[in-house]
Amino acid sequence: MATIDFDFRNQLIQSDIGKTLTYCYQCATCSSVCPVSQVTNGRYNPRRLILTSLLGLKEKIFGSENSFEIWGCTVCDTCDEVCPQKVELTEIFTILKNISIERGEAPEHYTSQASVIFENGKAIPMQTSIERRRTQLGLPKILAPDIKEIKKLLIETNLEKKIPKKETE
Numbered sequence: 001m002a003t004i005d006f007d008f009r010n011q012l013i014q015s016d017i018g019k020t021l022t023y024c025y026q027c028a029t030c031s032s033v034c035p036v037s038q039v040t041n042g043r044y045n046p047r048r049l050i051l052t053s054l055l056g057l058k059e060k061i062f063g064s065e066n067s068f069e070i071w072g073c074t075v076c077d078t079c080d081e082v083c084p085q086k087v088e089l090t091e092i093f094t095i096l097k098n099i100s101i102e103r104g105e106a107p108e109h110y111t112s113q114a115s116v117i118f119e120n121g122k123a124i125p126m127q128t129s130i131e132r133r134r135t136q137l138g139l140p141k142i143l144a145p146d147i148k149e150i151k152k153l154l155i156e157t158n159l160e161k162k163i164p165k166k167e168t169e
């Protein structure tokens with residue numbers, strides 16, 4: 001049986017966003033409209049995640065085997081728009097994702113994307129083929145990002161420390 005982690009529970013419900021967890025009456029409107037819940041036949045379930053968070057069932061939320069429990073959310077905000085109790089679902093899920101990152105459990109495709117942004121200043125680095133296509137279409141050149149400035153921001157905000165370092169050969 002899962003145990004209640006009171007520190008984790010308090011950490012959530014004592015914040016302005018997290019306290020909206022307590023408004024939830026488990027109507028399941030969120031999971032009925034969630035596109036991820038629909039395509040995964042309920043494997044991902046925002047209502048369940050709100051409940052386990054409210055109850056402080058930390059071991060049901062974190063751990064690499066539970067990764068999809070948190071990271072399945074695509075932050076489309078559909079659930080937020082329909083929740084009759086104004087529970088801040090996506091903001092709460094962001095708190096959980098941040099904890100997951102702190103625990104070193106974020107899926108590799110997220111951290112590698114962060115690494116690309118750190119190194120290139122953008123999620124999709126400019127490529128010759130993109131530049132050629134833009135020229136063919138008569139589109140203006142895209143200005144290069146100020147990578148130094150972006151790196152400085154990511155270092156100052158400690159995000160850089162959370163990107164796993166690639167092992168050098």
Ligand code: SF4
Nearest residue numbers: 024026027028030083
């Ligand atoms: S829609 Fe809102 S009140 Fe209903 S289960 Fe989801 S979070 Fe709870």
Ligand code: SF4
Nearest residue numbers: 034073074076077079
């Ligand atoms: S924000 Fe996340 S939980 Fe809410 S409907 Fe979209 S995918 Fe589902």
